[in-house]
């Protein structure tokens with residue numbers, strides 16, 4: 001190592017990897033996001049992808065051909081169960097199915113002693129999240145939830161600032177994000193149908209903005225939620241890639257909530273796939289010593305809409321401190337996969353643990369349930385999953 005490199009911080013994907021000890025991985029669901037998992041696993045010299053599964057006959061094989069995989073040395077299956085039942089030596093799977101299949105696939109894999117990297121959102125309902133958590137605790141295996149923004153330098157900075165105490169005691173958070181016109185139908189309708197997605201904007205991007213702020217303040221338990229959701233735009237053909245998708249739209253495209261968190265923090269949240277507004281607003285975190293503004297973002301990739309600004313008083317005068325945007329070294333998705341592989345190989349704690357994300361899911365579930373009955377709901381958790 002050159003003397004000039006001596007003080008360089010190594011990013012997780014620059015770290016030297018022991019490729020002599022490989023782990024065997026399978027991918028369940030070979031749709032859109034599976035490509036990103038494949039690419040990131042390919043960047044891990046200590047991972048061997050041994051099997052692919054998709055419910056649609058031939059889809060897993062076609063995926064392998066499309067991405068130049070060695071089909072002779074791969075096994076293809078038509079369901080998650082078939083893969084798990086026939087691959088007794090597999091170490092881990094990525095669950096890349098649509099949301100409704102997150103819980104069954106994850107629980108089945110964990111019950112069979114397989115470590116799981118589960119795409120976000122964790123699942124659809126709180127009841128499912130509880131069952132996932134129970135299966136994980138019983139198995140003793142690693143379960144990590146696929147929030148790649150966690151590995152973003154600016155997201156880490158948000159957390160670092162809150163944890164430093166610079167803001168004092170946090171008592172109010174306004175967060176959310178989204179788009180004016182951006183209902184996702186990249187490869188069909190799995191994001192916008194109730195029977196596949198279960199939840200719309202809330203689960204697709206809402207979970208990210210919740211994770212950004214909840215992670216920063218240490219994931220306090222949600223106590224109550226008063227929520228709202230609507231779907232006025234998804235049924236309009238002009239809002240969709242293909243007009244015929246409009247009749248299939250059956251989830252939310254906007255959601256909002258007022259949430260009380262343990263420790264006296266109020267969370268004011270809104271998320272949008274479509275609305276007549278440019279942005280649902282910046283994220284603000286108010287503390288007793290200072291406040292922080294995180295300019296509005298689309299949420300999913302960890303990007304922030306500009307530099308963070310801290311508002312405080314100096315010698316009795318209001319002052320603003322601008323925190324310059326930090327550059328990432330390496331790709332956040334690669335880091336998400338690498339952190340999971342390391343946890344599996346070296347028996348490390350889950351990088352994005354379900355013990356936290358169950359609270360994220362509980363808020364989303366609380367919004368859906370509160371919206372349905374038209375009043376605030378209380379959120380409770382069985383003791384065995386906390």
Ligand SMILES: NC(=O)c1ccc[n+]([C@@H]2O[C@H](COP(=O)([O-])OP(=O)(O)OC[C@H]3O[C@@H](n4cnc5c(N)ncnc54)[C@H](O)[C@@H]3O)[C@@H](O)[C@H]2O)c1
Nearest residue numbers: 029031032033054055079080096097098099101119120190
């Ligand atoms: N982290 C990210 O940036 C990111 C980006 C996009 C999507 N996602 C998440 O990834 C998940 C998948 O999204 P997508 O766009 O790839 O969806 P998709 O509809 O393109 O692909 C999902 C695939 O899973 C298959 N499948 C469903 N149940 C299965 C089962 N039991 N066994 C085997 N295969 C099964 C389906 O047939 C389909 O081919 C979603 O939950 C989404 O929220 C994450």
